[in-house]
Amino acid sequence: MIPGKFEYHIPTTVDEVVALLGEYGDEAKILAGGHSLLPMMKLRFAEPAHLIDISRIGEIKGIHEQGGTVRIGAMTTENELIASELLQQKCPLIPAVARLIADPQVRNRGTIGGDIAHGDPGNDHPAAMMALDATFVLRGPNGEREVPANGFFLGTYWTDLQQGEIMTEIRVPPFTSGTGYGFNKLKRKTGDFATAASTVVLKLNGNTCADIRITLTNVGPTAFRADEAENILRGQVISEALIEQAAQQVMAVCEPAKDLRGDEEYKTHMAAEMTRRSIRDALARAKG
Amino acid sequence: MAKHNISFKLNGQQVNALVESRELLVHVIREQCGQTGTHIGCETSHCGVCTVDLNGESVKSCTVLAVQADGSEVMTVEGLAQNGVLHAVQEAFMQEHGLQCGFCTPGMLIRAYRFLQENPNPTEEEIRWGLSGNLCRCTGYQNIIKAVKVAAEKMQSV
Ligand SMILES: Cc1cc2nc3c(=O)[nH]c(=O)nc-3n(C[C@H](O)[C@H](O)[C@H](O)COP(=O)(O)OP(=O)(O)OC[C@H]3O[C@@H](n4cnc5c(N)ncnc54)[C@H](O)[C@@H]3O)c2cc1C
Numbered sequence: 367m368i369p370g371k372f373e374y375h376i377p378t379t380v381d382e383v384v385a386l387l388g389e390y391g392d393e394a395k396i397l398a399g400g401h402s403l404l405p406m407m408k409l410r411f412a413e414p415a416h417l418i419d420i421s422r423i424g425e426i427k428g429i430h431e432q433g434g435t436v437r438i439g440a441m442t443t444e445n446e447l448i449a450s451e452l453l454q455q456k457c458p459l460i461p462a463v464a465r466l467i468a469d470p471q472v473r474n475r476g477t478i479g480g481d482i483a484h485g486d487p488g489n490d491h492p493a494a495m496m497a498l499d500a501t502f503v504l505r506g507p508n509g510e511r512e513v514p515a516n517g518f519f520l521g522t523y524w525t526d527l528q529q530g531e532i533m534t535e536i537r538v539p540p541f542t543s544g545t546g547y548g549f550n551k552l553k554r555k556t557g558d559f560a561t562a563a564s565t566v567v568l569k570l571n572g573n574t575c576a577d578i579r580i581t582l583t584n585v586g587p588t589a590f591r592a593d594e595a596e597n598i599l600r601g602q603v604i605s606e607a608l609i610e611q612a613a614q615q616v617m618a619v620c621e622p623a624k625d626l627r628g629d630e631e632y633k634t635h636m637a638a639e640m641t642r643r644s645i646r647d648a649l650a651r652a653k654g
Numbered sequence: 655m656a657k658h659n660i661s662f663k664l665n666g667q668q669v670n671a672l673v674e675s676r677e678l679l680v681h682v683i684r685e686q687c688g689q690t691g692t693h694i695g696c697e698t699s700h701c702g703v704c705t706v707d708l709n710g711e712s713v714k715s716c717t718v719l720a721v722q723a724d725g726s727e728v729m730t731v732e733g734l735a736q737n738g739v740l741h742a743v744q745e746a747f748m749q750e751h752g753l754q755c756g757f758c759t760p761g762m763l764i765r766a767y768r769f770l771q772e773n774p775n776p777t778e779e780e781i782r783w784g785l786s787g788n789l790c791r792c793t794g795y796q797n798i799i800k801a802v803k804v805a806a807e808k809m810q811s812v
């Protein structure tokens with residue numbers, strides 16, 4: 367299996383990428399790690415006439431802290447996320463998610479930007495980004511704009527990224543004391559996408575849940591936030607009874623597609639169970 | 655469509671190739687460079703038999719374009735033995751029966767080689783984690799895990 371024919375471009379700056387995207391319009395596609403795009407091109411689900419490889423652009427790689435936010439270059443690989451001391455300290459959810467993506471070889475190539483921009487409901491970073499209240503920096507012909515992760519994912523393979531734009535950076539607020547996370551992903555085997563996954567980030571004020579975000583992966587057309595379940599827990603002292611109510615609320619909003627990983631009912635129940643576990647984990651971590 | 659002249663180091667030797675943009679690294683290694691040790695299995699980035707070492711990292715060469723390897727250093731299973739002497743990883747796979755049909759073995763060996771550079775003294779759990787991108791349909795993995803453990807010991811003792 368090989369991809370269809372295309373012209374290959376290897377720019378070294380973001381400005382060049384924007385110029386190439388402008389020149390070739392909807393005939394062009396960005397190639398990051400290639401571990402979603404190349405398989406799709408082999409199957410002719412994607413047939414771009416121009417492929418713009420962004421792997422040699424230094425300015426969109428690496429992780430640093432600036433102005434009170436953690437900034438991750440879009441071209442940073444999963445294994446670089448896992449190895450980052452800064453993320454481990456300031457935002458341990460991200461390496462925890464990266465560790466459960468695919469396998470060592472894929473994690474050497476796959477990037478956080480590609481995982482987010484692809485818009486696949488099975489990808490794991492989108493739900494983490496929403497739970498963290500991250501923002502994305504997009505550069506296009508009219509300059510740069512910053513968009514919140516909540517609202518970016520519009521449907522399957524459909525995001526707010528406009529034609530002509532490249533994602534350059536992901537900005538994440540660092541955890542403050544009293545913050546905890548939970549990430550639970552059910553998969554059939556190593557290297558498989560989630561049957562269902564749930565991500566929780568919560569903040570405690572004493573014993574009270576001051577704020578919480580609950581997000582779900584692969585149980586709807588896109589990763590999504592379970593607002594009503596959050597509302598059950600926000601402002602409360604979280605008990606097992608409340609966790610159960612929130613889990614039931616999650617079940618009410620799941621819309622999984624039946625496939626080899628299971629039918630709608632099974633996946634919905636698994637989404638609830640992953641949520642119960644993630645709330646408990648987040649609570650335990652927030653208490654320290 | 656323009657073809658690309660690429661040049662890279664394959665197992666220490668400089669090689670040049672004229673490739674189409676859409677050609678995959680594994681095809682160029684096998685068909686143009688004639689080094690058929692690296693196998694092709696699933697072609698969908700799942701099985702890991704096509705694993706090679708690209709600039710010191712394990713990658714699945716069925717999911718890397720050959721043009722992307724321009725200027726790089728590539729190592730395949732052919733690069734393991736030196737002057738006719740098998741590498742410790744190869745010795746250990748032989749000794750511990752880490753293969754049956756042998757189809758997955760080139761990928762296992764080159765991944766095990768890199769994994770032991772990353773983690774020279776791994777636990778069994780770490781070996782399973784480190785080799786989780788390589789599938790084997792024959793062995794049940796037990797002897798592969800043992801072989802990697804033994805290879806680690808051999809490499810530490812020299
Ligand atoms: C065996 C296997 C198992 C996997 N399991 C998982 C899993 O469990 N969870 C998971 O989340 N993922 C999984 N993946 C997907 C993997 O993480 C991909 O690497 C990821 O989805 C895409 O990232 P990439 O860098 O490879 O992007 P590419 O494949 O290069 O690109 C993907 C899409 O995003 C666009 N794009 C990429 N970067 C940018 C950018 N900076 N700006 C704008 N557009 C951009 C491309 O044009 C393309 O449309 C798996 C992949 C494989 C092969």
Ligand code: FES
Pocket residue numbers: 693694695696697698699700701702703704705714715716717
């Ligand atoms: S042939 Fe490349 S992973 Fe299977």
Ligand code: FES
Pocket residue numbers: 752753754755756757758759789790791792793
């Ligand atoms: S030995 Fe036959 S596939 Fe591994």
